[in-house]
Amino acid sequence: MTSTSPLNIALIGFGTVGSGVARILSTQAKNIAVRAGREIRISRVVVRDPDKAREFLPAGVEVSTSIDDVIDDPQIQLVAQLIGGIDPAFDYMKRSLAAGKDVVTANKALIYAHGSELFERAAANERTIGFEAAVAGGIPIIGAVTQALTGNQILSLEAILNGTSNFILTRMLDEQHAYADALKEAQRLGYAEADPAMDVDGTDAAQKLAILTQLAFSTPVKLDDFVRQGIDGIELLDLQVAADLGYKIKLLATARLQNKRLEISVQPTLISCDRTIAQIDGADNIVAVHGDAVGNTTFSGAGAGQLPTASAVVADIIDYATGRTAVTFQSILRSSQQEPWPVQPAEELRRRYYLRLTVDDRPHVLADITDVLGRNEISISSVRQDETPETDEAGDGTARLVIMTHTTTEGRLRAADTELSKLACIRGASIRLPIAD
Amino acid sequence: MTSTSPLNIALIGFGTVGSGVARILSTQAKNIAVRAGREIRISRVVVRDPDKAREFLPAGVEVSTSIDDVIDDPQIQLVAQLIGGIDPAFDYMKRSLAAGKDVVTANKALIYAHGSELFERAAANERTIGFEAAVAGGIPIIGAVTQALTGNQILSLEAILNGTSNFILTRMLDEQHAYADALKEAQRLGYAEADPAMDVDGTDAAQKLAILTQLAFSTPVKLDDFVRQGIDGIELLDLQVAADLGYKIKLLATARLQNKRLEISVQPTLISCDRTIAQIDGADNIVAVHGDAVGNTTFSGAGAGQLPTASAVVADIIDYATGRTAVTFQSILRSSQQEPWPVQPAEELRRRYYLRLTVDDRPHVLADITDVLGRNEISISSVRQDETPETDEAGDGTARLVIMTHTTTEGRLRAADTELSKLACIRGASIRLPIAD
Numbered sequence: 001m002t003s004t005s006p007l008n009i010a011l012i013g014f015g016t017v018g019s020g021v022a023r024i025l026s027t028q029a030k031n032i033a034v035r036a037g038r039e040i041r042i043s044r045v046v047v048r049d050p051d052k053a054r055e056f057l058p059a060g061v062e063v064s065t066s067i068d069d070v071i072d073d074p075q076i077q078l079v080a081q082l083i084g085g086i087d088p089a090f091d092y093m094k095r096s097l098a099a100g101k102d103v104v105t106a107n108k109a110l111i112y113a114h115g116s117e118l119f120e121r122a123a124a125n126e127r128t129i130g131f132e133a134a135v136a137g138g139i140p141i142i143g144a145v146t147q148a149l150t151g152n153q154i155l156s157l158e159a160i161l162n163g164t165s166n167f168i169l170t171r172m173l174d175e176q177h178a179y180a181d182a183l184k185e186a187q188r189l190g191y192a193e194a195d196p197a198m199d200v201d202g203t204d205a206a207q208k209l210a211i212l213t214q215l216a217f218s219t220p221v222k223l224d225d226f227v228r229q230g231i232d233g234i235e236l237l238d239l240q241v242a243a244d245l246g247y248k249i250k251l252l253a254t255a256r257l258q259n260k261r262l263e264i265s266v267q268p269t270l271i272s273c274d275r276t277i278a279q280i281d282g283a284d285n286i287v288a289v290h291g292d293a294v295g296n297t298t299f300s301g302a303g304a305g306q307l308p309t310a311s312a313v314v315a316d317i318i319d320y321a322t323g324r325t326a327v328t329f330q331s332i333l334r335s336s337q338q339e340p341w342p343v344q345p346a347e348e349l350r351r352r353y354y355l356r357l358t359v360d361d362r363p364h365v366l367a368d369i370t371d372v373l374g375r376n377e378i379s380i381s382s383v384r385q386d387e388t389p390e391t392d393e394a395g396d397g398t399a400r401l402v403i404m405t406h407t408t409t410e411g412r413l414r415a416a417d418t419e420l421s422k423l424a425c426i427r428g429a430s431i432r433l434p435i436a437d
Numbered sequence: 438m439t440s441t442s443p444l445n446i447a448l449i450g451f452g453t454v455g456s457g458v459a460r461i462l463s464t465q466a467k468n469i470a471v472r473a474g475r476e477i478r479i480s481r482v483v484v485r486d487p488d489k490a491r492e493f494l495p496a497g498v499e500v501s502t503s504i505d506d507v508i509d510d511p512q513i514q515l516v517a518q519l520i521g522g523i524d525p526a527f528d529y530m531k532r533s534l535a536a537g538k539d540v541v542t543a544n545k546a547l548i549y550a551h552g553s554e555l556f557e558r559a560a561a562n563e564r565t566i567g568f569e570a571a572v573a574g575g576i577p578i579i580g581a582v583t584q585a586l587t588g589n590q591i592l593s594l595e596a597i598l599n600g601t602s603n604f605i606l607t608r609m610l611d612e613q614h615a616y617a618d619a620l621k622e623a624q625r626l627g628y629a630e631a632d633p634a635m636d637v638d639g640t641d642a643a644q645k646l647a648i649l650t651q652l653a654f655s656t657p658v659k660l661d662d663f664v665r666q667g668i669d670g671i672e673l674l675d676l677q678v679a680a681d682l683g684y685k686i687k688l689l690a691t692a693r694l695q696n697k698r699l700e701i702s703v704q705p706t707l708i709s710c711d712r713t714i715a716q717i718d719g720a721d722n723i724v725a726v727h728g729d730a731v732g733n734t735t736f737s738g739a740g741a742g743q744l745p746t747a748s749a750v751v752a753d754i755i756d757y758a759t760g761r762t763a764v765t766f767q768s769i770l771r772s773s774q775q776e777p778w779p780v781q782p783a784e785e786l787r788r789r790y791y792l793r794l795t796v797d798d799r800p801h802v803l804a805d806i807t808d809v810l811g812r813n814e815i816s817i818s819s820v821r822q823d824e825t826p827e828t829d830e831a832g833d834g835t836a837r838l839v840i841m842t843h844t845t846t847e848g849r850l851r852a853a854d855t856e857l858s859k860l861a862c863i864r865g866a867s868i869r870l871p872i873a874d
Contacts (some may be wrong), residue, residue: 028589150751310730330759
């Protein structure tokens with residue numbers, strides 16, 4: 001499959017990731033040519049503003065403002081689709097595949113939303129899609145799941161897939177910051193967008209986990225299938241109490257086979273401090289895979305960022321140049337034909353839970369609450385009510401009550417939530433988090 | 438490259454790993470056939486004793502006692518070479534390749550000692566060798582280095598590659614055991630061989646690191662190129678003092694580009710407790726890769742064991758069945774043609790050091806020792822001499838002195854060692870370990 005003729009590629013988008021790809025292809029040109037078996041040449045770049053100065057853009061590259069120039073260029077075999085969002089990226093990918101070009105992309109939202117249609121179109125056109133960069137750029141997890149672990153029935157994936165949330169949770173605890181302050185810091189440092197909703201509400205992590213779930217369990221899932229909860233309700237107090245009890249709170253994305261059903265959730269979760277996954281701080285990501293043969297195998301690294309993401313795109317480009325992508329993509333297409341697992345209804349998820357309630361600081365409150373839990377068959381493991389919560393800024397006659405339950409179901413907790421919300425003693429925001437020991 | 442005809446393979450050896458491979462191929466047969474694009478069939482097994490009962494051996498498999506039966510069987514395309522040691526494994530692999538058969542193997546010692554010759558023979562016969570299982574079975578590190586990270590100049594590998602040593606060091610600290618007791622426990626639990634020399638003296642880890650160094654830095658290295666030190670001189674006291682200072686001691690295998698030279702060492706090393714690599718306990722392995730684009734990316738999992746190793750062998754078998762190995766192996770062969778890096782002479786390695794000296798408990802000893810260090814331009818960062826060392830069983834008028842140095846060279850330390858050994862106040866065993874902050 002090797003060739004002495006160069007591989008001509010087009011970059012759609014020359015922003016953070018696109019310029020990172022150009023930078024790597026330029027600085028590592030010699031090594032990459034050896035590993036790929038041929039020279040890799042950026043022959044065209046599509047951008048919105050052709051007059052902007054662009055670092056790392058090789059001399060002689062055609063700069064276009066229209067995808068048509070790529071579609072119509074018969075020299076271009078591979079299109080690196082490096083713009084975000086669905087529109088116009090979806091259209092560009094469909095047109096590239098229809099024009100007989102293979103595609104690599106870092107666009108997670110697009111692969112999540114339209115991956116199966118794009119894969120079908122690629123198959124129909126005998127083309128391929130490489131998408132290692134779409135999930136956890138600095139961690140080669142798609143390759144691990146689709147190649148290295150293919151002898152395994154994967155039993156679970158547990159992952160931190162959103163660097164923004166992990167950064168915010170880390171800073172809150174380390175710096176004793178409130179959520180809002182840590183978010184502002186993340187925005188100032190470029191870890192969070194001006195509109196951080198998709199990161200902090202769990203959407204981004206759920207989209208990534210959905211992509212991995214398709215590959216690891218041959219099961220297509222959508223956001224509605226998830227028990228999904230963001231980090232925006234977490235208070236510093238929760239992180240502190242959890243730490244006292246030996247836990248870190250992480251936005252944990254989990255897909256797990258349990259009794260022949262697939263449990264999937266993205267929730268802030270208490271994780272024992274001694275587990276590796278609890279020790280991943282800042283903007284880093286981690287994916288812990290449990291396979292029936294390999295046991296636990298764990299991958300961690302940068303979740304995003306220019307060069308880590310570009311590193312994954314370049315690996316896909318090299319894989320394409322060698323001919324390896326053609327093989328891998330066929331294998332992915334075949335696996336997607338396998339019988340999917342049924343998704344466990346949310347109500348049947350079984351975990352221990354952490355509850356933090358803001359309650360009136362008066363007699364009989366604890367009795368009222370534990371009565372609700374008891375009637376819902378939720379057994380209590382521990383209760384903690386500090387006289388003066390460290391972060392009680394209000395001084396409004398309320399107290400913070402933390403209850404840890406024994407193993408129970410999401411359904412029972414939801415029923416209890418409804419009853420608790422009707423109690424007169426419950427004031428302000430409460431939070432409920434699962435515990436992963 | 439896919440085909441509807443089954444792939445016929447032979448297993449050479451049906452011990453721990455061989456029966457694990459048969460077990461996975463049997464229990465995951467359906468999934469594996471989908472991923473591989475064809476059925477994978479064990480058509481022949483070569484063993485020493487054909488009458489031994491063998492679990493997981495599929496019905497109808499031919500059991501031979503001679504490799505000739507495999508060599509002469511034109512139906513067999515792929516030979517899984519799953520016996521350890523050099524002889525007769527080397528001969529079997531050469532004959533398999535000469536007979537036009539491809540090979541996968543878990544034999545680390547063989548790939549270390551004769552990999553380049555075997556690779557050349559494979560190339561000459563247009564055959565391939567898969568060897569993911571040869572290094573850290575439960576961690577797909579060979580795939581990561583040769584495929585996922587090919588856009589990077591790898592700058593360093595830091596790894597725990599010997600599960601036996603890691604288990605012993607973990608148990609010593611956790612259970613307050615002496616080295617000899619922890620070794621006995623490792624042997625009782627099957628983590629260490631009756632003759633543990635290759636594990637505890639660093640040979641095993643160095644062989645594995647040499648294989649990774651070839652792949653990551655295109656530089657062939659042999660055991661003599663390493664600064665190599667085993668764990669057998671480590672006392673419980675060292676682990677305890679290190680812990681007090683915020684370090685774990687791990688048998689760390691390091692290959693690092695520094696000033697365009699390759700530093701390679703396998704030594705018990707003090708590692709800051711907050712680093713992920715320090716938190717890998719028991720028989721697990723870890724490989725932390727630093728690449729110029731990807732940054733830090735870390736892989737951890739089981740280092741050995743029946744099913745983790747077999748998982749890697751099966752992944753190689755599936756890669757072969759799909760045609761991916763042919764591509765990857767060509768890429769590995771091309772990379773091996775690249776210019777090697779010069780190896781840094783041991784004397785020029787620059788690190789901080791931990792020194793533990795057993796000295797006479799009398800005046801002027803510290804002055805004598807610090808005078809030697811000072812004259813060798815070794816600057817001291819901290820000194821610790823406890824009145825009653827926790828593990829001083831001897832009560833023989835000696836004291837344990839722990840000195841932490843600032844950054845200096847291995848050469849200066851070696852010169853100081855020579856002088857220190859001549860001092861009358863030095864008694865019994867001393868130890869010197871590098872520090873990796």
